[in-house]
Amino acid sequence: MTSSDRQFSRRRLLSGAAALAGGSLLLGCAPGARDSGTELNYWHLMTGGDGIVMAGLVDAVNGLNAGFRAEQTVLAWGPPYYTKLAMASAGGRAPDLAIMHASRIAGYAPGGLLEPWDLDLLAEFGVRESDFPPLVWQKGLYDGKLYSVALDTHPFVLYYNTEHATKAGVTDAIATMDSPEAFTEVATKLQKVTGKHGLSYGYLGDPSQMWRLFYTFYRQTGAELKLVPGTKAEVDEAAAVKALEFVQSLLNDTIATRSGDGGTAVSEFLHGESGLLFGGVWELPVLKDSKMAFDAMPIPTLFGQQAAYADSHTFVLPRQSKTDPDRRRYTYQLVAEILKRSVKWAGAGHIPAYQPVVKSPEYLELKPQSNYVGIPAYVNYDPDVWFSGAGSDFTSYFAENVQNVYLGSGDPAAGFDGFVQRLNKLLDRPQPV
Missing domain, CATH: 3.40.190.10 (Periplasmic binding protein-like II)
Incomplete structure (x- = not known):
């Protein structure tokens, strides 16, 4: 042989x-x-x-x-x-x-x-x-x-179509976005250029995508999520509501579709039907292969403190x-x-x-x-607890409580509270090893 x-x-x-x-x-x-x-x-x-x-x-x-x-x-x-x-x-x-x-x-x-x-x-x-x-x-x-x-570190980042940015007159503004209002203004101007959406972001059927964006904005407020077995979850509900309300405002079927998945979002961006894309750095090879004119940057600091989800x-x-x-x-x-x-x-x-x-x-x-x-200098990983992390059910617990918020029919406070209650039940259990 x-x-x-x-x-x-x-x-x-x-x-x-x-x-x-x-x-x-x-x-x-x-x-x-x-x-x-x-x-x-x-x-x-x-x-x-x-x-x-x-x-x-x-x-x-x-x-x-x-x-x-x-x-x-x-x-x-x-x-x-x-x-x-x-x-x-x-x-x-x-x-x-x-x-x-x-x-x-x-x-x-x-x-x-x-x-x-x-x-x-x-x-x-x-x-x-x-x-x-x-x-x-x-x-x-x-x-x-x-x-x-x-x-490595592989973070969630912001991609943008440089040709659309030039046509919309927002090239400099993209580099200096520092508030939810500034981001919304840029995305709105890009939507007028594309005629479809200003932003592509897919999350349906993908709890991890939902969590990545939420956790980025949540941590940008300076809030923490501490999970210690045997104790209640330490969270900042006001910060969570603020982050969820902003995501909900983007998913209005004008700035971004309310019902897109990851594949739809990337395809839309590749076909020039949006000007911005929230996605992981792992999307880069596909974007490069397309030969489209684009650039990438950290998700801008919109809530006061540098933060970026990554693993x-x-x-x-x-x-x-x-x-x-x-x-x-x-x-x-x-x-x-x-x-x-x-x-x-x-x-x-x-x-x-x-x-x-x-x-x-x-x-x-x-x-x-x-x-x-520069993202590794302020990177935010999932909380250190036995039931979190890539390939775990942690993000599914988030999605099952918050997806309706993203879809526009759920209350941010109630959705986040449901997630916290699920966390507290898990924190009461011993680590199954």
Whole structure:
């Protein structure tokens, strides 16, 4: 059996196992003869364009012939991935390395499903705390130990059609919007140019989209959302109502459609039927491929304080029943080498977490990526609690109470209160680990 045949058979086997588990799974290694060194198992959830870039980074590191070879296992995003990773960690049969969203660390580190990173060994390979934005590094800490090393920050941002902005005479105004009224004025002027909408924002069927925009504006008021198990949620209802009322005002079927989903929003923006788009940086490759004239920037500070929703892809060490020192050392080297090459990862829109890359001329020349490079300094992650984070039901709890507000038929105060009541019930439960 040839090397390619072995890889194909392994891919078939893993795909079948994933189907039984309710998720799809692919293997992302390039064909060709394997090196004779140690094979490291690396799990992640990067698909599409992200998956291609990640495969290229891994291939580049494998090409160093450093005594190891990383083999990628790619699982379906969301619950299938996190469930399988938790089961593998609980059984002590986890991969050498895995990707985990920073927002999920609070649900995994306390239960012993992850192992902390050795800071001295990281430093030996050129990875230190000083190489990361403080808020990004701190998000990986639990009980004083580092449980995740960030690859990136991927925030929610504002895209705008530069040709429409010129026609509407709002190019300078877009750069200086500092209040809800200023934003509404710009969006209204753009709507007159497009003849359809001033803003594209899709949320139907996507609770995460609803949460990202709300949490950005909520935090811009200076309000916090503190969730501590065993206690009531600490929230600022007035700030929440203010944020929800503003979102509701935008979704008036003139500035933005009241009933759009994510795909509709991106399509509308791509076809020039709006001038602004609220979306994640992960939309950037599609927008660039379209060749349309656009730019991107942080969501403007409309409520007084810089704030932006974001998450991070991070590297974690899933718990294993037995740890081989040589394999572990190679795993640290793999992470360090990927971080040092992460300017390629920036091509997918993400902001590299490793600051030597962000400060490099190669990254600073990337547009519009370098326009929003400052967001990690004031990034807002999901609250640190076991039931929050990417791929969890946390945002579904928000959507089931607040979607009618977005649709224009719900009361902001009542919707937010329903969400808080759901949070309080969860905070009364012990962490299920």
